[in-house]
């Protein structure tokens with residue numbers, strides 16, 4: 001079993017560049033299914049396991065997908081006749097596979113996708129996606145582990161109010177509505193930067209979408225969309241993860257390509273904790289205070305522009321180092337605290353009370369063997385390892401590889417003592433496409 005070994009106690013300094021956003025590239029690649037003419041050329045694509053998975057989902061439907069990982073480019077040609085199914089083997093690996101539902105339904109009037117189950121962070125139903133399609137005239141049938149959607153002719157534009165601002169439902173409905181007959185209005189929709197990126201992409205393809213990034217998105221359906229070029233926005237969660245790496249090690253890191261406007265809630269909370277953050281031409285500079293000058297604070301995760309749930313576990317690692325009592329309340333997912341037990345194995349002083357975690361800091365963290373429970377938990381445990389005494393061994397790296405490109409290598413380039421090793425603790429390099437070791441480095 002592969003693991004990452006971190007030996008704590010090193011200050012991180014230097015420059016690091018963030019990749020294109022995982023949560024933007026997945027819907028953008030899914031949306032490429034709608035283009036019945038031309039090729040889509042997607043650039044700034046991060047080389048992640050999830051990108052390989054979404055590419056496989058599309059190939060399985062007869063889409064021609066070329067991934068040039070060296071150039072961070074995916075070229076999608078969906079102009080031939082496609083099949084309209086996504087089996088469980090893909091949805092199980094990556095829930096974002098359900099994002100093919102909207103594009104397929106809009107283009108072919110039919111889609112069949114395996115029902116995603118729950119996962120380590122909560123039950124994660126897709127009822128709001130399905131309600132949206134139903135409002136546009138689709139018939140939905142759920143059975144035998146699949147959801148099947150059908151419509152005679154084209155979907156019809158509709159007024160759709162989302163009970164909660166779901167990112168995936170907003171994306172799926174927006175993609176479906178782009179090809180529907182007439183006008184669709186989505187109210188109480190998600191406002192994440194990744195929604196805006198997807199709307200920009202669809203508009204370049206010929207869609208007519210306004211209001212992305214606000215509570216109400218209006219879409220005038222068109223008959224056809226064509227392939228275009230699009231570059232993916234930078235990953236705000238990867239940027240936030242490096243912000244914590246600087247803050248937790250009393251380091252000084254310039255995070256290139258970070259977009260400050262996408263990180264306002266994270267910046268403001270870290271500033272409250274005494275972290276210095278400067279916007280520079282090249283990106284964001286983050287300077288951590290001495291361990292005993294990090295101040296405790298409270299956070300509550302919320303839909304954007306609130307504090308992102310995808311930064312919750314990394315902030316928890318930082319709060320373990322802060323002086324005083326910090327409280328984290330998770331309101332987006334019902335069960336995103338699996339990492340708490342792992343932190344406890346590292347001598348963290350914290351307890352769960354309902355949807356909150358109460359952290360008494362600063363903890364004298366001790367290295368231990370810990371298992372990643374989801375991808376952000378993987379990053380958070382590595383971050384805690386950066387300031388723990390002794391060796392921290394993080395296992396279950398399949399979660400990490402879904403969402404971070406070479407995190408260990410990037411942290412090492414900033415001065416961390418960290419390596420990825422195989423069973424025999426020999427340092428390795430990994431091929432994310434085939435999920436196997438390609439080189440032993442020591």
Ligand SMILES: CC(=O)N[C@H]1[C@@H](OP(=O)(O)OP(=O)(O)OC[C@H]2O[C@@H](n3ccc(=O)[nH]c3=O)[C@H](O)[C@@H]2O)O[C@H](CO)[C@@H](O)[C@@H]1O
Nearest residue numbers: 023096124125126127128129166167168169309310332333
């Ligand atoms: C690939 C991707 O972009 N993933 C992100 C996306 O996930 P995802 O799109 O799955 O997250 P949602 O915004 O849909 O989920 C938010 C909440 O709404 C609930 N819900 C959602 C849909 C639905 O039909 N019914 C329902 O009840 C979910 O269970 C959850 O409690 O947004 C999350 C919230 O910012 C992030 O943590 C994920 O990293």
Ligand SMILES: C=C(OP(=O)(O)O)C(=O)O
Nearest residue numbers: 023095096310375376403
């Ligand atoms: C929860 C996440 O992703 P996903 O929705 O793909 O599981 C995440 O990126 O932290």
